[in-house]
Amino acid sequence: MSESTVKARPATESPTPFDVEQVRREFPILTQKVHGKPLVYLDSGATSQKPQRVIDAVSRFYSHENANVHRGVYALAERATAEYERARARVARFLGAADPSEIVFVRGATEALNLVAQTHGRKYVGVGDEILVTAMEHHSNIVPWQMLAQEKGARLVVAPVDDTGVLSLEELERRIGPRTRIVAVTHVSNALGTVNPVRRVVEMAHARGAAVVVDGAQAVPHLPVNVSALGCDFYVFSGHKVFGPTGIGALYGKAARLDAMPPWQGGGDMILSVTFERTLYNRVPYKFEAGTPHAAGAVGLGVALEWFAGLDPAGLHAHEQDLLTYGTERLSSVPGLRLIGTAADKAPVFSFVLDGVHPHDVGTILDREGVAIRAGHHCAQPLMQRFGVPATVRASLALYNTRQEIDALVTALARVREMFR
């Protein structure tokens, strides 16, 4: 059912140089006006916008290929299944997995983390064991482990971050002990933009026999990710944050890990045979895909990843780093603005507070200027507590953003100051 080999991209295919205006033309939503002003979308950390080709792929699947996957013997069902499995192979190739069977389709990163906690976690974590997370985790990479720890009588241990929003590797290593079973770490912080040295974390954890779960939700839209090079046991991401549809995401698990895990949800597709006495489970990855999957979403995700991976990686990186540098400079010049998260290695994410104005009020005023940002705790309340703020304003950028849009943000912030003079 699954493609047994991962095809490498042909070496002859050299990408055209990165051109932000050309990229923007792929995204129909970006041309609209909001409150009479051009939309400046700076909330890609919450969800990215979708290129027309992804929207078309989902529509095409429903228009021409729709049937339930892995079930029918007729031509349409075969085509739908082939498309779904092609999408899996595309995800595997995108992440640098050894085989498509290491990719489990899920609803998103949150579901993937819960899956790992409820299967791998429940099997290997016991009384007195420890699960290590970092202080910059999203609630999705805290709560599933907390639930597991409570159920098993295990302990949740937290590795701290410094005042610039950088994870202290020394402090992290000190917290990996003989009872540490799982280290759960984000690749890129959703609230701060910090890029974590995941490979080093993997080395440290593996040296002590702990498995590593990486939350890649915020990393995949910005960094080239290769799970084989990282060496992590599990890597999760959400399709909608990397230009794909909502409701689809992926869990990568090393083949040996996935094989050893008990199934999670029971139902169709995850079985080989069922009697009232006994059920035989399907092989991986199907063992973890109970019920009819979001096949159209998977197809859309596959198209999104192919498109994204086909962009000039050096040009893309240079563009995002330019946005980061320019944005940091411009925002630092705004009176009363304090940036939170100033790591040297960062994705283009600006989290900040403005003297005397609550982020929620900033959000409303910016919206009236067409600027869409997120105001709140970004599902990272422990991190907000660490920095002593109840909430921040977060402008999270993606490859389609421009310097002009950062200017529009700064201009809109001046409007906030006018209102709250």
Add this chain to the structure above:
Amino acid sequence: MSDLEDLYQEVILDHGRNPRNFRIIDGASADAEGLNPLCGDHYHVYLKLEGDRIADLSFQGAGCAISKASASLMTSALRGKTIAEAEDLFQRFHKMVVDGDRSQAENLGKLAVLKGVCDFPTRVKCASLVWHTLHSALQGEHKAVTTE
């Protein structure tokens, strides 16, 4: 006046910056906590009852200008009112900010400055949070209320 200026009127900015009744009441007859998990607004409302009359009313906590001004204005407006009068004001206030019935503003005194909130659907919860919290305190429900 733009809808933004209608929302952030001087009175609101003033109450947001210098909230009235921003304190704890020692020996309060009732209190309750209110949370907006979306934006992290977090308030605690305290009240002292004498019979069915609200003798004192105060709040503490953190949040946006709208939620704080709403708390400040509410605690000022309701002192000395009976519980029935407070409930009646809550109904009118609710009609004004949630249902967008601006005619209610005429009978709401200073609370009327919050009428612009109805044009900002995402901010309605900010204005109503402390009212729901007060309601919970009056009902003697000690669990935290949320806007979700």
